[in-house]
Amino acid sequence: MSIRYEMVVGLEVHAQLATKSKLFCSCPTDGFGAPPNSRVCPLCTGQPGTLPVLNRKAVELAFRAALALDCRLAPFSIFARKNYFYPDLPKGYQISQYEHPFAQNGRLQVKDKSVRIHRIHLEEDAGKLLHAIGSKELDGTLVDFNRGGMPLIEIVSEPDMRSSEEAAAYLSALKEIVQYVGASRCDMEKGEMRCDANVSIRSSGSAELGVRVEIKNLNSVRAVKEALDHEFERQSELLTCGGRVLQETRLWDHEAGTTRAMRSKEEAHDYRYFPDPDLTPLVADEAFIEKIRSELPELPAARRQRFLSEYGLSEYDAGLLTSQQALADYFEAAVRGRQAAAKTAANLMATELLARLNAEDVGIDASKVKASDLGELAGLVQDGTLSSKGAKAAFAALWAGGDSPAVLVQKLGLAQVSDEGPLRAWVQEALSTNAQAAADAKAGKQRAVGALVGAVMKLSCGQANPAMVNRLIKESLGL
Amino acid sequence: MNASSIARDVASGKVSAQEVLSRHLGSIRVSEPQVGAFIRVMETEAMAMAKAVDEKRRQGARLGRLAGVPVALKDNLQVSGVETTCGSRILQGHVAAYDAAVVKRLKSEDAVLLGKTNMDEFAMGSSTENSSFHPTKNPWNLGCVPGGSSGGSAAAVTCGMASLALGSDTGGSIRQPAAFCGLVGLKPSYGRVSRYGLVAFASSLDQIGPLSRTTEDAALALSILAGPDAQDSTCSKKSVPDYSAVLGQGVKGLRVGLPKEYFLPGLDAEVEGSVRGAVEVLRQLGAEICEVSLPHTRYAVAAYYILAPAEASSNLARYDGVRYGRRSPSARNLEELYELSRGEGFGPEVKRRILLGTYVLSAGYCDAYYNRASRVRGLIRQDFKEVFKKVDLLATPTAPTAAFRLGEKSSDPVSMYLSDVFTIPSSMAGNASLSIPCGVNRAGLPIGLQLIADDFQEQTLLRAASAFEKAKPFPRPEKFSS
Numbered sequence: 001m002s003i004r005y006e007m008v009v010g011l012e013v014h015a016q017l018a019t020k021s022k023l024f025c026s027c028p029t030d031g032f033g034a035p036p037n038s039r040v041c042p043l044c045t046g047q048p049g050t051l052p053v054l055n056r057k058a059v060e061l062a063f064r065a066a067l068a069l070d071c072r073l074a075p076f077s078i079f080a081r082k083n084y085f086y087p088d089l090p091k092g093y094q095i096s097q098y099e100h101p102f103a104q105n106g107r108l109q110v111k112d113k114s115v116r117i118h119r120i121h122l123e124e125d126a127g128k129l130l131h132a133i134g135s136k137e138l139d140g141t142l143v144d145f146n147r148g149g150m151p152l153i154e155i156v157s158e159p160d161m162r163s164s165e166e167a168a169a170y171l172s173a174l175k176e177i178v179q180y181v182g183a184s185r186c187d188m189e190k191g192e193m194r195c196d197a198n199v200s201i202r203s204s205g206s207a208e209l210g211v212r213v214e215i216k217n218l219n220s221v222r223a224v225k226e227a228l229d230h231e232f233e234r235q236s237e238l239l240t241c242g243g244r245v246l247q248e249t250r251l252w253d254h255e256a257g258t259t260r261a262m263r264s265k266e267e268a269h270d271y272r273y274f275p276d277p278d279l280t281p282l283v284a285d286e287a288f289i290e291k292i293r294s295e296l297p298e299l300p301a302a303r304r305q306r307f308l309s310e311y312g313l314s315e316y317d318a319g320l321l322t323s324q325q326a327l328a329d330y331f332e333a334a335v336r337g338r339q340a341a342a343k344t345a346a347n348l349m350a351t352e353l354l355a356r357l358n359a360e361d362v363g364i365d366a367s368k369v370k371a372s373d374l375g376e377l378a379g380l381v382q383d384g385t386l387s388s389k390g391a392k393a394a395f396a397a398l399w400a401g402g403d404s405p406a407v408l409v410q411k412l413g414l415a416q417v418s419d420e421g422p423l424r425a426w427v428q429e430a431l432s433t434n435a436q437a438a439a440d441a442k443a444g445k446q447r448a449v450g451a452l453v454g455a456v457m458k459l460s461c462g463q464a465n466p467a468m469v470n471r472l473i474k475e476s477l478g479l
Numbered sequence: 480m481n482a483s484s485i486a487r488d489v490a491s492g493k494v495s496a497q498e499v500l501s502r503h504l505g506s507i508r509v510s511e512p513q514v515g516a517f518i519r520v521m522e523t524e525a526m527a528m529a530k531a532v533d534e535k536r537r538q539g540a541r542l543g544r545l546a547g548v549p550v551a552l553k554d555n556l557q558v559s560g561v562e563t564t565c566g567s568r569i570l571q572g573h574v575a576a577y578d579a580a581v582v583k584r585l586k587s588e589d590a591v592l593l594g595k596t597n598m599d600e601f602a603m604g605s606s607t608e609n610s611s612f613h614p615t616k617n618p619w620n621l622g623c624v625p626g627g628s629s630g631g632s633a634a635a636v637t638c639g640m641a642s643l644a645l646g647s648d649t650g651g652s653i654r655q656p657a658a659f660c661g662l663v664g665l666k667p668s669y670g671r672v673s674r675y676g677l678v679a680f681a682s683s684l685d686q687i688g689p690l691s692r693t694t695e696d697a698a699l700a701l702s703i704l705a706g707p708d709a710q711d712s713t714c715s716k717k718s719v720p721d722y723s724a725v726l727g728q729g730v731k732g733l734r735v736g737l738p739k740e741y742f743l744p745g746l747d748a749e750v751e752g753s754v755r756g757a758v759e760v761l762r763q764l765g766a767e768i769c770e771v772s773l774p775h776t777r778y779a780v781a782a783y784y785i786l787a788p789a790e791a792s793s794n795l796a797r798y799d800g801v802r803y804g805r806r807s808p809s810a811r812n813l814e815e816l817y818e819l820s821r822g823e824g825f826g827p828e829v830k831r832r833i834l835l836g837t838y839v840l841s842a843g844y845c846d847a848y849y850n851r852a853s854r855v856r857g858l859i860r861q862d863f864k865e866v867f868k869k870v871d872l873l874a875t876p877t878a879p880t881a882a883f884r885l886g887e888k889s890s891d892p893v894s895m896y897l898s899d900v901f902t903i904p905s906s907m908a909g910n911a912s913l914s915i916p917c918g919v920n921r922a923g924l925p926i927g928l929q930l931i932a933d934d935f936q937e938q939t940l941l942r943a944a945s946a947f948e949k950a951k952p953f954p955r956p957e958k959f960s961s
Binding site: 045046047048049050051052053054081083085087090091092093143259270272273274277278279280 | 554555557563569573575576577579674675676677678679681682683709710711712713766789790792793795796797799801802803813817837840841842845904
């Protein structure tokens with residue numbers, strides 16, 4: 001009988017803080033895609049005699065993320081030097097935090113599961129190696145320090161995930177919340193969020209942890225899932241065939257779809273951490289933490305709850321609309337002063353708006369329909385001026401660059417007819433041309449009533465108010 | 480001539496900055512071939528600066544407090560556009576991209592930057608013999624060392640090649656050469672002067688300070704160098720008192736402690752005699768003298784030789800041949816780039832300390848060495864805090880001996896390390912301290928008195944030093960007056 005295995009996963013996620021300048025110098029952070037070494041200064045290239053000065057904005061953003069992840073914040077934390085040699089590391093050490101990180105013991109709700117956050121610390125990024133081939137002068141490896149010194153937070157989870165799906169969902173949820181509070185843009189394609197995974201496997205139900213393998217270079221949610229699936233297969237096969245898993249660091253090769261060994265436990269660096277004497281402890285008093293807390297936007301979970309109770313949205317719509325801060329803001333702007341139309345507005349967003357945004361692959365900020373217009377449209381549906389079918393057509397016209405909703409409805413003749421005069425005329429015509437249906441309806445067949453309403457709608461080109469038509473048909477038949 | 484007088488005379492037009500400079504360049508031509516105080520004399524740049532000062536005066540502009548004063552800089556201070564080597568082959572040819580904070584301050588006070596002085600490689604040493612380029616000799620006796628690591632700065636001021644010099648002090652590197660050369664050498668409290676642009680040796684200990692002929696010059700220099708700097712997070716935001724204003728205040732009522740741990744059997748008799756004589760002068764001037772104890776003194780050197788190398792091993796990691804400085808021409812791959820560039824670039828004392836520092840921080844040893852030494856440092860600091868509840872100043876010898884002979888200690892690192900035994904404790908505590916000449920031994924070599932004050936009490940040091948200097952002027956040989 002074959003043993004069933006389960007995986008145990010913890011993620012280490014680096015997120016680049018959305019500051020204007022680097023962590024310890026005033027160089028701009030807009031270096032992605034810029035000419036190499038165009039965003040550098042004596043400090044971030046490690047010139048002798050330079051000294052780091054901590055960017056307060058980076059601290060604020062880091063604390064925002066930590067509060068959003070429900071962490072305990074340290075009243076003071078200490079920057080430490082992580083010493084190793086590599087050409088992309090200009091000082092021969094990275095300024096990070098080691099024994100005393102600024103945040104610990106947080107958690108993140110991922111669907112039905114609460115994933116514990118072990119710690120979050122602040123650190124600077126390294127430069128980037130470019131392996132140049134070609135011209136004689138440039139042959140070999142070159143270093144670009146534009147990225148060197150960028151402000152990062154490293155968010156380390158506990159090994160709480162049990163499948164690649166859970167790990168991928170955790171990463172998505174983390175990305176969502178860190179973005180939501182404005183701490184990082186988390187654009188994984190630009191390397192603004194990067195992920196390493198620690199994974200081990202054990203026989204299902206066992207309480208013991210297996211040998212841990214670290215996988216580096218997981219730069220998309222998909223890569224996390226694929227690499228973990230691959231690694232699960234690899235480790236299971238090893239164990240099933242009587243082999244053993246080595247404690248090592250492996251690299252995910254996206255192209256090949258495999259992981260390969262990078263260095264073993266024995267080859268692991270001794271980083272010789274010690275407190276950086278160039279920086280004073282980072283002191284975060286109550287006043288500072290309270291200030292950051294007060295500036296935080298309402299967090300997704302709380303907002304979702306409020307959308308349920310305040311607007312009476314469905315679980316699905318509330319979850320969808322609070323998944324991004326901008327989306328939730330758009331919704332609230334749309335329904336301001338039109339609380340009654342909230343459900344309709346949510347529905348229009350979920351169906352019409354998001355479908356178009358997805359089709360054009362743009363964000364809510366690129367919407368061609370203003371929030372106030374969507375709200376107005378929802379209001380017109382709410383007060384019966386517009387049928388839901390009419391709303392759909394009006395939305396399409398708005399998206400194409402039309403006038404205001406009220407004007408459009410007039411222009412396109414989309415307004416619903418709720419005048420009893422014309423409605424009665426249509427009803428009479430429908431009853432006389434559908435005698436059988438009228439008879440059936442009279443005999444109590446509900447479906448026949450429906451058919452008669454349909455006939456009126458057809459006669460009115462969809463503009464009749466269906467609720468009134470229903471009432472008038474029943475009246476005419478004496479029901 | 481001392482710096483304060485030059486600045487006054489240049490400002491009043493009694494003499495031009497260019498005349499002052501040419502006199503100093505003349506001294507350099509005479510003395511430098513024997514003394515070897517400089518790594519680089521910035522003759523062209525200095526002439527341009529002196530000319531600019533004279534021009535500024537002609538136009539009637541207000542001149543800075545160091546107008547026309549020729550200042551020599553230890554070669555671990557960055558001056559934009561000028562080679563900064565730290566006395567090391569590994570930085571040969573490295574041209575600084577920016578000005579150190581202190582250099583900016585000197586420039587803004589119209590000083591004339593004269594040159595970069597010789598030093599023990601990366602400030603590691605007590606004799607200036609560890610320079611990658613050449614040793615510096617003590618102008619009092621060319622067979623002796625000038626002390627170190629700021630030996631070049633001390634020698635330059637001693638024989639009138641510079642009027643004022645800046646050095647850096649990690650465990651005594653300003654005070655010990657000042658003592659060996661008969662100068663006033665001031666190590667400010669940690670955080671008093673910005674370290675921005677000082678090439679780091681041990682960041683938690685390094686401080687920049689002046690070497691000068693008089694207390695007045697030291698006070699003037701500190702008034703200019705001290706103060707907050709946004710580019711150094713460890714630089715204090717405390718305001719800067721007017722150090723020159725306290726000089727005439729005398730020592731009446733000052734309580735001066737003699738720490739018994741600094742006067743143990745085995746101390747050079749002439750040094751002890753001279754220092755006790757100086758303390759007697761202070762008593763006659765009205766100071767109250769008492770014996771005190773700093774019980775953890777004997778652990779200071781050991782703890783220092785763990786902490787300073789630990790920080791150095793990390794600070795010197797950036798010299799890797801990748802971005803600047805020496806890159807070995809024979810390196811064929813990354814490993815070799817590191818091994819050969821660093822192997823060829825660093826001298827033996829620097830390598831010794833990098834190895835020591837790497838060892839004491841490594842996994843499994845960090846607790847026994849680095850962490851324990853950090854706790855010892857805390858105890859030493861506590862000793863000083865306690866003693867400064869009882870006294871205003873401590874008086875000790877600056878060094879256990881006068882200047883020793885070239886080569887005398889080169890083969891015995893521990894005996895070399897012990898020449899800083901009296902200066903290391905106050906460095907570890909971060910206190911303000913100063914060395915002032917208090918006598919000459921039978922061999923004709925100067926002896927230094929060290930005064931130590933609590934953090935940010937430089938004014939007390941300068942006040943006592945000035946009173947002592949007035950009461951007992953230090954005899955400088957005729958040959959040194961330019």
